[in-house]
Amino acid sequence: MQEHxxxxxxxxxxxxxxxxxxxxxLDITPADFKEIYIVAYRQALERLKRSVKDKHIMTKxxxxxxxxxxxxEAAELMALNNISGLPVLNHLQHVTGIISEKDFLYEMGDKTxxxxxxxxxxxxxxxxxxxxxxxNRKARDIMKSPPITVSEETPVFEIAALFEQKKINxxxxxxxxxxxxxxxxxxxxxxxxxxxSSQMRDVS
Amino acid sequence: xxxYFNKMKASTKSPPYVSFSEIIWSWIGAFLGIxxxxxxxxxxxxxxxxxxxxGSFGASAVLLYGAIRSPLAQPRNxxxxxxxxxxxxxxxxxxxxxxxxxxxPLAVATxxxxxxxxxxxxxxxxxxxxxxVIGSNKIHALGFLYAIIPVGLGAxxxxxxxxxxxxxxxxxxxxxxxx
Numbered sequence: 001m002q003e004h005x006x007x008x009x010x011x012x013x014x015x016x017x018x019x020x021x022x023x024x025x026l027d028i029t030p031a032d033f034k035e036i037y038i039v040a041y042r043q044a045l046e047r048l049k050r051s052v053k054d055k056h057i058m059t060k061x062x063x064x065x066x067x068x069x070x071x072x073e074a075a076e077l078m079a080l081n082n083i084s085g086l087p088v089l090n091h092l093q094h095v096t097g098i099i100s101e102k103d104f105l106y107e108m109g110d111k112t113x114x115x116x117x118x119x120x121x122x123x124x125x126x127x128x129x130x131x132x133x134x135x136n137r138k139a140r141d142i143m144k145s146p147p148i149t150v151s152e153e154t155p156v157f158e159i160a161a162l163f164e165q166k167k168i169n170x171x172x173x174x175x176x177x178x179x180x181x182x183x184x185x186x187x188x189x190x191x192x193x194x195x196x197s198s199q200m201r202d203v204s
Numbered sequence: 205x206x207x208y209f210n211k212m213k214a215s216t217k218s219p220p221y222v223s224f225s226e227i228i229w230s231w232i233g234a235f236l237g238i239x240x241x242x243x244x245x246x247x248x249x250x251x252x253x254x255x256x257x258x259g260s261f262g263a264s265a266v267l268l269y270g271a272i273r274s275p276l277a278q279p280r281n282x283x284x285x286x287x288x289x290x291x292x293x294x295x296x297x298x299x300x301x302x303x304x305x306x307x308x309p310l311a312v313a314t315x316x317x318x319x320x321x322x323x324x325x326x327x328x329x330x331x332x333x334x335x336x337v338i339g340s341n342k343i344h345a346l347g348f349l350y351a352i353i354p355v356g357l358g359a360x361x362x363x364x365x366x367x368x369x370x371x372x373x374x375x376x377x378x379x380x381x382x383x
Contacts, residue, residue, distance in 0.1 A: 012216060012217050016217060016219070016220055019219055019220055020220045023222075023223055023225075023226060023375040023376070024222070024226060024272060024273050024375070024376060025219075025222050025226065025270060025271045025272075025273065025274070026219060026273060027271050027273065027274035027275070027276065027277075028219070029216045029217075029218070029219060030216050030217055030219070031215055031216030032216075
């Protein structure tokens with residue numbers, strides 16, 4: 001997030017040009033203007049950072065499976081909904097894990113890498129490449145547990161950082177009763193920037 | 205110590221020149237703003253004990269017609285700064301009428317402090333406070349009336365002119381804020 005801390009480095013000349021284009025005598029020096037600009041920019045950033053929270057951008061209709069759901073069913077569900085991962089719930093509706101394409105790939109490959117290319121490589125070296133090994137296994141067998149979760153009040157910028165740090169693509173959102181209330185994916189974060197810029201337009 | 209002297213180095217460039225139309229409109233505004241005060245003073249009330257024009261109005265004209273976007277030039281600062289400073293100037297004179305060397309700096313310094321404290325900083329206010337001390341016998345004789353005529357009235361007239369004249373050019377707008 002460091003690169004967002006500082007605004008575009010405007011030069012004295014930029015400010016002078018702007019002052020020239022604005023008619024009338026401006027009772028301020030370029031240096032003072034720059035100082036105000038930098039402080040105001042940081043403040044605006046802080047405000048926007050905190051104003052958009054999970055609950056504003058998360059998907060509320062979460063496709064999920066139970067711990068005892070078969071992997072076949074889970075895979076069908078993911079294919080049907082065109083998603084690459086989903087949360088796994090226990091009987092109390094608490095999120096106990098996450099499964100994603102990567103977990104399938106990991107099981108199908110040589111169990112050292114979780115990329116599609118690793119699976120292809122394994123297939124081509126004749127070590128067998130069938131998903132048969134996944135048959136009759138359950139979600140709980142391959143899910144990542146314990147899952148990384150966030151609350152509804154977590155600011156979006158923190159989730160973006162979380163995605164980067166943990167190298168994950170989605171994070172379940174947990175409500176006050178510790179039940180699943182939504183899910184935030186990388187594409188939700190991208191969309192949230194559209195929310196931010198429309199807010200900025202409203203202000204101006 | 206070096207740090208102290210280093211502060212005296214320039215740290216930025218000076219602001220750009222203004223446009224030609226800005227120069228013209230500054231002239232027109234100041235001309236029209238001072239006319240009523242000068243006319244009252246020299247043509248209408250020549251025999252009265254009142255004064256209608258004081259030096260600080262020249263300074264106010266610079267801000268009011270030449271730097272109209274400046275916070276220092278806004279109505280709150282113009283009217284507030286002048287009246288607050290006038291009262292302080294008269295009070296200083298009355299308190300130290302026999303020690304003018306003290307009354308003068310006291311008037312100016314206190315005027316600046318109180319203008320700051322009341323968010324009415326208007327540089328000509330310093331002159332208004334000083335004139336209350338160093339002014340003519342006629343000014344001294346006015347007492348606290350000085351804050352109303354010439355100071356308050358003059359500032360008001362200049363404000364009315366500023367409202368009319370500064371809003372004529374398409375690219376000018378006055379005021380930025382009232383209070």
